[in-house]
Amino acid sequence: MKSLEDFMRSDPLQLSFKWPLFPRDSFREEFIIGAWHPSAELQVSWSHPPQSVEILGIRRRNWFMLSSRSPFQSCGDGLAHAASGPLAQAPNREAMEAVAFQGYLLDPPIHSWSKPKDIIDYWLGKHDRHNGVFAAIRVTRGGDQLEFISDAFGLKPLYYREFAGGLLFSTNSRFLVTENDQLDGIASRILMHSQSVYGNRSLTKGLYRVPPGTVIKFRDGGETERKWFSLSSLPTGNRSLTLAGIQEAEDAFQNAMNRCLRLQVAGHLLPLSGGDDSRRILAALHSRGVPFSALTVRTLHKEYRDVDGHWAAVMAAELGFKHQVVELPPPSEFARLDHTRRLLMDAHGCEHTWFLAMHDHMPEHSCLVFDGTGGDVFGNTGFGIERLHTTKDSEKLSMIGEMVIDHVFDRLLSELWWPSAESVRAELLAFLKDLPDGRNKSDLAFLFTRCRSGPAMCAQRLIPAGHVTVYPYFDLDHAYVTLGFDPVEKLPPKTLQARCLAEFWPRYYAFPGSRRIPSESKPGSPKPDQERWLACFKQLQTETRFPFRCGLGTLLTSRAYANSVLIAAHTESSHRARWWLEPLLTLLARRINERACWTVTSDQIDGNSAVAGAVYSTKGLDIS
Missing domain, CATH: 3.40.50.620 (HUPs)
Known part of the structure; x- marks a missing residue:
């Protein structure tokens, strides 16, 4: 009988990608999306993209990458580039099949939409230092190795997750949704406390962000991670x-x-x-x-x-x-x-x-x-x-943890579903533990x-x-x-x-500004801001069917849920609860708007099927 590994090596793995919900306007989103498997041949199909999206896809035996294109370039290159020629097979370099690159580097000056040759030449080379803000994905060793490289401070996001024995990756977590995904409770609580998701988690359990200043390599034998940028050098x-x-x-x-x-x-x-x-x-x-x-x-x-x-x-x-x-x-x-x-x-x-x-x-x-x-x-x-600068180094992170993750939500959130403030704080401090001591x-x-x-x-x-x-x-x-x-x-x-x-x-x-407001400057009215926020709140209400049909009762204490019902009946006064209700409804709306992008299928798939060695270009429904 064939082992699972033998089966995957001899039979193609068929993946289907469907686009997530897109905005109603004509916003041209910039992204890289990809899939890689250490052993199986991949056959990837994707649904027709929205009219506002221009994409370019490339594929080889066991990997596939899809990226947006610039509307300003006549050549229409995307963000993913297949490497070829003698440089790609140079004996002093690992053979590189492709590179995807988003962002910019300053030494030498290249960016997302530079000539593909300049981008490929840079990532074929060996560099101890990358001065810029970027995310890069390299496919090397004849497709047997996948590499993620992040900038020194990790500003440019790059996410990845395990799927069907391989990996999915993207510069935006919204393109990596799969069926039966679960909300990450720790990341969600961090969002509620701080208005953004700190660390290398995402709002989806099992979906992670590449750490700052890091090279992660994946092969059939496992995963290795090294820091190319040392914080201790600062x-x-x-x-x-x-x-x-x-x-x-x-x-x-x-x-x-x-x-x-x-x-x-x-x-x-x-x-x-x-x-x-x-x-x-x-x-x-x-x-x-x-x-x-x-x-x-x-x-x-x-x-x-x-x-x-x-x-x-x-x-x-x-x-x-x-x-x-x-x-x-x-x-x-x-x-x-x-x-x-x-x-x-x-x-x-x-x-x-x-x-x-x-x-x-x-x-x-x-x-x-x-x-x-x-x-x-x-x-x-x-x-x-x-x-925070003058206290003992050993106490600084604890002070920051208590300042960022306090106990204010504990009286609102159900302990049956949510992680405690202590566990969330511990996760945040674990993320920051490698920061060097000093002022x-x-x-x-x-x-x-x-x-x-x-x-x-x-x-x-x-x-x-x-x-x-x-x-x-x-x-x-x-x-x-x-x-x-x-x-x-x-x-x-x-x-x-x-x-x-x-x-x-x-x-x-000499000109006044937000840090030097003139004393004679008169306060304004809060009404315009309140009206805009109320419109956003009502939009969230509509999306989540707040408060009765969105599952809010399981997430809150009984008292907090009762308060939310009163707020729903008197939305004009809801701004008083904005600090806790807005992020919570934002999480619920995300869950409701979420669509599974990736599935495994053994059936023949309609749409655009990627064949090894091909390059695909689409604009809306026009397939060339």
């Missing part, structure tokens, strides 16, 4: 921030900007807020005479003051650069955008709900999008709490929790295909310089960001 933050140090930090940032600008992209776009992080990028672009445009979404700060939109417009008028203020749409349209945001984020974040308002105002050509994420880590000390320990904890899973995730998922989002503050040389300085000397109001602006760019620094 400075501990013992240098005093003198004037010479501020000059050194400024030079490092300007060098980072120069490296970003070497990336060959048609245009430059700056999402400009009222903070110092984007303002330093503004000064760098404007002073160089680089053609760029800036977008500012009019959101309200501190007692509903109009800071971002007002002062960005004033700066643009006085300094002379192309700028547009984007107004948030009416409540019903905002709720529709929020539904789109939740789908694209796979509900892994509840922050930056305004982000998609920029979508219709993006340039109709490929752009470098300059994101200020990381400025609060390297220039503003993350959590901004002095005692920067809490800043690094902020980076790998709030920064990696919050703002960075938004830009990764909500910028449409064809553009390249860059993070100058995460340039490795800049990180090494700025982390060398004592974080206590970067606490507000004398942050490194503010001091660099004041010292080298006083004209830009």
Whole structure:
């Protein structure tokens, strides 16, 4: 009788992929999707994609990759590339069949939509250091080995899971849903406490994110993991921030900007807020005479003051650069955008709900999008709490764990279903356990929790295909310089960001912003924000059939469930329960909207069937 392994080697494994629920609008999502098996031949079919999705697929004997295409390139290359020629079989390199690459590298300058040859040549080589923000998948050893490589700080997400004796992988967890998936209770509780999913879990049990700075290799014999980037190599933050140090930090940032600008992209776009992080990028672009445009979404700060939109417009008028203020749409349209945001984020974040308002105002050509994420880590000390830097190293993570995962949800969530706060906190601390001791320990904890899973995730998922989002503050040389300085000397109001602006760019620094709100600025009305949130809440109600038909009674204590029923009857006052009800309904809506993407089948499958050695290109329903 054949063993299972013999059967898998001699008979093709047939997989079917069906697209998940897509937004109703024309958002062009950017993604990589793939499957690999250590021994079986794969035959993969997929359903017709939505009209807004342009894809390119490649396959060999035991692997398959599907990726989005850029709408701005006439050649139509995707994010996955088959390697061929003498370099791919060079004796001093492992034979590489293919590479999929999303993001960018600075040394040499390549990005998602660079020439395939440049991308292939880089990943054929041996590199001890990868300066950039990216996710890479390599198929080597004639298809017998699959490799995942993440950037130093793990900003670019890449997920994987076991399936049918092999692996499924994607840059977005929403493309990896299978039948009978279960919600991951620990990741879900982290989301409820922090508004995003910290760590390497996902909201689906058994589906994981590739850790930061890591190479994972899979072969028939098992899995190996090594760190290509060592956190212990980072400075501990013992240098005093003198004037010479501020000059050194400024030079490092300007060098980072120069490296970003070497990336060959048609245009430059700056999402400009009222903070110092984007303002330093503004000064760098404007002073160089680089053609760029800036977008500012009019959101309200501190007692509903109009800071971002007002002062960005004033700066643009006085300094002379192309700028547009984007107004948030009416409540019903905002709720529709929020539904789109939740789908694209796979509900892994509840922050930056305004982000998609920029979508219709993006340039109709490929752009470098300059994101200020990381400025609060390297220039503003993350959590901004002095005692997190001065307390004993052995106590820092415990303090952060108690601050992030408190007991407030214990009186609301049913202990029969949910893990305890203690077990969730232990999981978070296990994720952070390898952070090196030193004064920067809490800043690094902020980076790998709030920064990696919050703002960075938004830009990764909500910028449409064809553009390249860059993070100058995460340039490795800049990180090494700025982390060398004592974080206590970067606490507000004398942050490194503010001091660099004041010292080298006083004209830009002089304008008020979210960290320097004028005393004469009058508070605004909370009504517009409340109306938009109420529209989003009603949308969640509709999706989940809240409160009676969504299973909420099994997730909550009896008292909390009774309160939720009262809230449903008086939605106008529901904003008081927003802090706990919104993430909970978000999880339920995700579950209801979830569709199984991958199945195993032995039947003949209709649709597009991938044959070994072929390359497939589709746009909507047109198959070539």
